[in-house]
Amino acid sequence: MYIIPQIETPVSENYLVFEENLINLLETIEKSGLNVNDKNPEKHFPDLILEQNFGVNGLVLCSDLIKRGCGGFKTAYAFSMRDKNRISILSDLITLKQIGIKDIIVSEGLHPSKTEFKTAKPVYDIDVLGFGLTLKSRLMSDFSDSNGNNDGDVTCNNIDNIGKFDFFNFGVVSGMTSFADVLKVKKLIKIGADRIILNLANRTDYSAENLEKPLMIDIINNIKSEKKEVFLYVKELSIGYSLEDFLKKVENLNIDGVIVKIIDEKANVFIHKALK
Amino acid sequence: MFLTEKKDILEIDESLKKYKKIGIIGCASCASVCLTGGSKEVADMERHMTAIGKDVTFTISIDEPCDKRVLKEDIRFVEDEIKNTEAVVVLSCGTGVQTIGEFIGKKVVAGTDSKFIARTEHIGKYDALCGGCDECRLNFTGGVCTITLCPKGLLNGPCEGHNGINCEVYEDKECVFIKSYELLLKYSEEENLNKIFNPRDYGKLAVKSSKI
Numbered sequence: 001m002y003i004i005p006q007i008e009t010p011v012s013e014n015y016l017v018f019e020e021n022l023i024n025l026l027e028t029i030e031k032s033g034l035n036v037n038d039k040n041p042e043k044h045f046p047d048l049i050l051e052q053n054f055g056v057n058g059l060v061l062c063s064d065l066i067k068r069g070c071g072g073f074k075t076a077y078a079f080s081m082r083d084k085n086r087i088s089i090l091s092d093l094i095t096l097k098q099i100g101i102k103d104i105i106v107s108e109g110l111h112p113s114k115t116e117f118k119t120a121k122p123v124y125d126i127d128v129l130g131f132g133l134t135l136k137s138r139l140m141s142d143f144s145d146s147n148g149n150n151d152g153d154v155t156c157n158n159i160d161n162i163g164k165f166d167f168f169n170f171g172v173v174s175g176m177t178s179f180a181d182v183l184k185v186k187k188l189i190k191i192g193a194d195r196i197i198l199n200l201a202n203r204t205d206y207s208a209e210n211l212e213k214p215l216m217i218d219i220i221n222n223i224k225s226e227k228k229e230v231f232l233y234v235k236e237l238s239i240g241y242s243l244e245d246f247l248k249k250v251e252n253l254n255i256d257g258v259i260v261k262i263i264d265e266k267a268n269v270f271i272h273k274a275l276k
Numbered sequence: 277m278f279l280t281e282k283k284d285i286l287e288i289d290e291s292l293k294k295y296k297k298i299g300i301i302g303c304a305s306c307a308s309v310c311l312t313g314g315s316k317e318v319a320d321m322e323r324h325m326t327a328i329g330k331d332v333t334f335t336i337s338i339d340e341p342c343d344k345r346v347l348k349e350d351i352r353f354v355e356d357e358i359k360n361t362e363a364v365v366v367l368s369c370g371t372g373v374q375t376i377g378e379f380i381g382k383k384v385v386a387g388t389d390s391k392f393i394a395r396t397e398h399i400g401k402y403d404a405l406c407g408g409c410d411e412c413r414l415n416f417t418g419g420v421c422t423i424t425l426c427p428k429g430l431l432n433g434p435c436e437g438h439n440g441i442n443c444e445v446y447e448d449k450e451c452v453f454i455k456s457y458e459l460l461l462k463y464s465e466e467e468n469l470n471k472i473f474n475p476r477d478y479g480k481l482a483v484k485s486s487k488i
Binding site for chain 2: 086111124153186187
């Protein structure tokens with residue numbers, strides 16, 4: 001099973017110290033054998049996911065980690081549609097390309113009313129489908145012509161260009177508890193998503209029966225039948241029991257790995273396991 | 277109907293502190309329905325203005341103050357009084373306030389806060405169903421607007437935060453995409469289930485005074 005830690009960029013901590021700790025964490029994980037890609041040895045998944053929330057700019061950290069000679073560790077950059085419009089996203093993508101980051105993970109993002117910034121205006125300029133569509137078929141160029149007019153069609157009838165631009169491994173976080181999620185995942189695959197990350201983070205019950213629901217298994221198998229990668233996304237604090245026990249519960253699912261959101265790079269389930 | 281709520285009276289008083297001769301204009305349409313600008317609210321405002329020592333020069337309810345044609349007709353009844361007025365309290369939505377301000381060329385003070393285009397369940401219970409986005413997708417969604425009813429205004433499916441039934445933000449409400457899915461199945465519109473929507477064209481919204 002391939003396990004990837006995901007962490008938000010630091011808010012108050014010095015980012016250089018944070019990076020040192022991250023490198024220690026990655027070395028610990030490597031030694032503990034948690035990120036062994038036994039199912040897909042030919043694939044090189046990210047070793048770490050840096051999530052942009054309201055902390056230090058994630059692009060700076062991605063760049064800095066590479067400069068520090070951590071080339072052996074592959075970092076993915078995660079951001080949400082809540083915080084960036086298409087212009088800002090394009091700027092990020094250009095930067096990512098230049099610093100050599102190929103893996104991106106996008107989500108719609110937690111609504112500001114559920115964060116400590118309750119009065120903030122969320123962006124949601126485009127949704128993850130719209131982002132993927134423009135990323136994979138238009139390289140984020142605008143839908144309008146040189147005169148500022150678009151074709152007036154609200155639906156996308158032409159996806160012939162999908163895959164024309166393949167600069168990034170495009171991962172998307174999705175729900176997996178309704179048929180509306182099944183449809184969304186199908187659309188994501190259609191527009192060229194490379195990875196689907198199924199969100200378990202808002203669940204509090206990780207009992208076996210909750211982890212083996214027919215709908216969830218169907219979604220996973222549909223993704224795999226399209227030869228796309230699929231990961232589960234959990235928060236370490238929500239697991240409720242040991243990481244090993246959780247991994248045992250999901251090892252029979254047809255997934256490529258598990259992304260574990262950690263809060264602290266110095267004290268987390270990975271360090272805890274290593275200490276044991 | 278466009279929903280409005282009464283403004284804090286202290287804000288209105290503060291805005292009028294430099295002025296003595298005050299006119300009051302109500303809206304006999306939307307603001308009247310939501311009890312913020314009908315004849316009763318105009319009379320209430322008149323009593324308040326008198327109580328704080330203002331001279332009320334006129335009161336009037338205009339059928340649709342947002343319609344310049346109607347405004348032009350109705351305002352004639354208080355033409356002379358307006359000349360003798362320093363400021364006008366307008367009990368209507370922001371469109372009415374601005375239309376009146378531009379038309380009479382006097383200081384106008386908004387007496388309400390403008391909310392949204394609303395469906396009236398009953399007096400005091402209103403719902404926002406349409407955001408006037410200029411690109412109506414109701415024909416493809418089973419007749420529910422995901423832009424207005426989803427707090428994130430998404431187009432192409434639910435966010436990752438719902439719990440299988442309810443919305444991440446409005447936890448007591450069904451996720452609009454799940455509702456849309458059920459309606460499309462009910463109407464046998466399977467062809468719309470897999471539709472992918474282009475990102476919204478906000479350029480259209482930038483030109484709000486377009487001719488139709």
